[in-house]
Amino acid sequence: xxxxxxxxxxxSLSRPLSETPLARERLLPVHQALAPLFGLASGDLAPLALTxxxxxxxxxxAAMSCALxxxxxxxxxxxxxxxxxxxxxxxxxxxxxxxxxxRTVFVADPTSGSRAxxxxxxxxxxLSALVDGVDVLLLAHHVVNSLSPSLxxxxxxxxxxxxxxxxxxxxxxxxxSSLSADLRLTATTQQWQGVGLGYGHLQRRQVLLQLDGRRxxxxxxxRVWLPDHQGQLSSVETTTAENTGVVIPLRRVG
Amino acid sequence: xxxVQPPRCAxxxxxxxxxxxxxxxxxxxxxxxxxxxxxxxxRVLSCSPVAWRxxxxxxxxxxxxxxxxxxxxxxxxxxxxxxRMYEPLVQSIGTLVPLIDVENPGSLLLATRGPSRYVGGDxxxxxxxxxxAREGLSHTSHGLDTDEVITAGGGLGVxxxxxxxxxxxxxxxxxxxxxxxxxxxxVQATAEFLAxxxxxxxxxxxxxxxxxxxxxxRLGLRQLGDIARLSVTDLVGRFGAIGESLHRxxxxxxxxPPSTIPPPPDLMMARVFDxxxxxxxxxxxxxxxxxxxxxxxxxxxxxxxTRVQVDAxxxxxxxxxxxxxxxxxxxxxxxxxxxxxxxxGWINGAEPPTAGITLxxxxxxxxxxxAGTQAGFWGGRSEADDNATRAITxxxxxxxxxxxxxxxxxxxxxxxxxxxxxxxxxxxxxxSGGVGRQLVxxxxxxxxxxxxxGALPAPAPAxxxxxxxxxxxxxxxGRGVAVNGRGLxxxxxxxxxxxxxxxxxxxxxxxxxxxxxxxxxxxxxxxxFQLVIEQPDGQCAYLAEVAAGKWWLTAEYS
Numbered sequence: 001x002x003x004x005x006x007x008x009x010x011x012s013l014s015r016p017l018s019e020t021p022l023a024r025e026r027l028l029p030v031h032q033a034l035a036p037l038f039g040l041a042s043g044d045l046a047p048l049a050l051t052x053x054x055x056x057x058x059x060x061x062a063a064m065s066c067a068l069x070x071x072x073x074x075x076x077x078x079x080x081x082x083x084x085x086x087x088x089x090x091x092x093x094x095x096x097x098x099x100x101x102x103r104t105v106f107v108a109d110p111t112s113g114s115r116a117x118x119x120x121x122x123x124x125x126x127l128s129a130l131v132d133g134v135d136v137l138l139l140a141h142h143v144v145n146s147l148s149p150s151l152x153x154x155x156x157x158x159x160x161x162x163x164x165x166x167x168x169x170x171x172x173x174x175x176x177s178s179l180s181a182d183l184r185l186t187a188t189t190q191q192w193q194g195v196g197l198g199y200g201h202l203q204r205r206q207v208l209l210q211l212d213g214r215r216x217x218x219x220x221x222x223r224v225w226l227p228d229h230q231g232q233l234s235s236v237e238t239t240t241a242e243n244t245g246v247v248i249p250l251r252r253v254g
Numbered sequence: 255x256x257x258v259q260p261p262r263c264a265x266x267x268x269x270x271x272x273x274x275x276x277x278x279x280x281x282x283x284x285x286x287x288x289x290x291x292x293x294x295x296x297r298v299l300s301c302s303p304v305a306w307r308x309x310x311x312x313x314x315x316x317x318x319x320x321x322x323x324x325x326x327x328x329x330x331x332x333x334x335x336x337x338r339m340y341e342p343l344v345q346s347i348g349t350l351v352p353l354i355d356v357e358n359p360g361s362l363l364l365a366t367r368g369p370s371r372y373v374g375g376d377x378x379x380x381x382x383x384x385x386x387a388r389e390g391l392s393h394t395s396h397g398l399d400t401d402e403v404i405t406a407g408g409g410l411g412v413x414x415x416x417x418x419x420x421x422x423x424x425x426x427x428x429x430x431x432x433x434x435x436x437x438x439x440x441v442q443a444t445a446e447f448l449a450x451x452x453x454x455x456x457x458x459x460x461x462x463x464x465x466x467x468x469x470x471x472r473l474g475l476r477q478l479g480d481i482a483r484l485s486v487t488d489l490v491g492r493f494g495a496i497g498e499s500l501h502r503x504x505x506x507x508x509x510x511p512p513s514t515i516p517p518p519p520d521l522m523m524a525r526v527f528d529x530x531x532x533x534x535x536x537x538x539x540x541x542x543x544x545x546x547x548x549x550x551x552x553x554x555x556x557x558x559x560t561r562v563q564v565d566a567x568x569x570x571x572x573x574x575x576x577x578x579x580x581x582x583x584x585x586x587x588x589x590x591x592x593x594x595x596x597x598x599g600w601i602n603g604a605e606p607p608t609a610g611i612t613l614x615x616x617x618x619x620x621x622x623x624x625a626g627t628q629a630g631f632w633g634g635r636s637e638a639d640d641n642a643t644r645a646i647t648x649x650x651x652x653x654x655x656x657x658x659x660x661x662x663x664x665x666x667x668x669x670x671x672x673x674x675x676x677x678x679x680x681x682x683x684x685x686s687g688g689v690g691r692q693l694v695x696x697x698x699x700x701x702x703x704x705x706x707x708g709a710l711p712a713p714a715p716a717x718x719x720x721x722x723x724x725x726x727x728x729x730x731x732g733r734g735v736a737v738n739g740r741g742l743x744x745x746x747x748x749x750x751x752x753x754x755x756x757x758x759x760x761x762x763x764x765x766x767x768x769x770x771x772x773x774x775x776x777x778x779x780x781x782x783f784q785l786v787i788e789q790p791d792g793q794c795a796y797l798a799e800v801a802a803g804k805w806w807l808t809a810e811y812s
Contacts, residue, residue, distance in 0.1 A: 061789070061794055064810075065811075080641075088717050089716075089717070090717055090718045092672045092673055093713065094716075095661075095673070096714055104660070105659070107658050110657075130645055133643075189793045190793075195761045195762065198746060201784060205793075227714075231714055
């Protein structure tokens, strides 16, 4: 069977679809409380800071909340997010933070199948299909650990060509996994507030966010409430003024 | 506006073609005297005159139709059958006119200039067309009375007028009257013919949306004449680009939009098969590549193809040539449907080719700019949504429907049950007409606080263990901490032991007892605690509960 193009169709038919995008099209928004980490002013509602194609590793004691905070701005501006291999993800916490749940799908861990032989092939097909469809892909660290180095590298290449962002939650095993994250977001819990010895309830947590990685010249730091007393994310500096002397009302429980 | 004289057309129309096709296809199952109705998507698509007299109407639900006519015979919908059974009729007309536009099975259009002169005028042509159509049908109606079959399909109508819209309406009225309807040529005569028609006909004839027609009626524009009397400027000011096409349709001046671009003269997609193909499946598969490429070509330019000519040639030189028209423009799938109908009718028809097919050629004839799929400004579906839906469908295919879920708010006291995970495949999206379950995204703020007394206050834990982990909590003296029936703690928790590892509790709150569903099997009686642990890398907060004397770790404030 041979195909004969009777006429000379314009050249553009055979041209690949992707064209060189503009600089700002290569960026995804981040939550305004994360803007200082990227060296941007926090006045903008959804500052464009996250470069498409990058891999972000969220580590530290507040890694999960931190990863969910990364999802907030992209999903609110129309991007889709996929959460892979994290059945324990706190959906209510995500909703409170502002993650748009109508554009967030939760996918079972493709590497933990019973079919041991075709596992890797399946995982590759599932992850590459997701990369094609969603802008932000949240991967559990155990998913990344169980991928072979070549598969992981191909996945990262695909994310780069499709213009998505890969977010890895938790510390990956540096011995078995060859993940090279472009950005490394370390979230360290400083202090929980609102709970004493037998009274009160958890109200808010101060978290120190540190951003470094091979794409960053120096480590930047920023203190945030993650979550604050409404379950959202806010900068510590901007809220200090309103918080001095303000009593957060206790709600009756039980 | 310059009144363009549209080309004079003849339309041959069968109102209920699916019924006729079913009778011709399965004469022993469906008889012309039975009340027949074709259902598609649970609604009556078309019905025979017998059923009509019993009160069955197109658009009714199945239950309503059966209520009106209990002995109604239901004909399954099958567009391939309709197209295949129409082919002999088209071939019969084809002996007089070479180039025929088949709009859909049941309705065909031809330009009358040449044929009219040949047979001696429009009236003679109309009679001739009816005779030819009758002959074509009699080839396939094995032993059935052709007249009965035609009556069961709502009659055969021929209308000749200036322009597609007027000719189609003339043909529709002709099928009711039982004699050809010929409208005098000229802009004035056409406009006078169209004026009394209700605006509703635009949905059937020109593919206008029912919403638009409804809006026009509410604006007091009930007849086509009302629209034609308005100035084009006003219509464009109110409706945008649609306004202009509305005016054109209503006044019958020209049914091909002025934005129609003549296609590049050499635009044509063809495929030559070195090995002649005689199986329909293989041909359709080969055609798919062509239609996809052509669809992609138009999509890239923001255009749609409204008329396309499909040619197929066999190894022995026999050929099938057909022009297909679709008012809303054809994309690759609609295009492929037309190609399949034509090939199916030819290969499985009365005069099949004697050898395999060697050439398949698609020639776009009318192209216009695609104004039909403007993405929504607020809401609506965006390109990202379509991409994501495609990707998710692929993942569901790989992992199974249970493995892809979305969260839907349900409410509850426990972080595990506030959101329910629903299979993505079960969710009805807005454009599937609300089939399936609906996603509840967020509760009302008031409802959240009042509906679930006893729910834990914000913030919610970021990690929820759907299968709680067993832990031990001991007091300063090494005894296990317990909660009594009145909800009192035996001692202050001091240490948390998990997997044999002890960690100091620096702050705690609780107990918050919860006694749920004591009336049924899912009864749960527990006391909840929040525990804060000091670790080298910072504090760590947990949600734990005591149930039946055991401590469980249910969530982490990670």
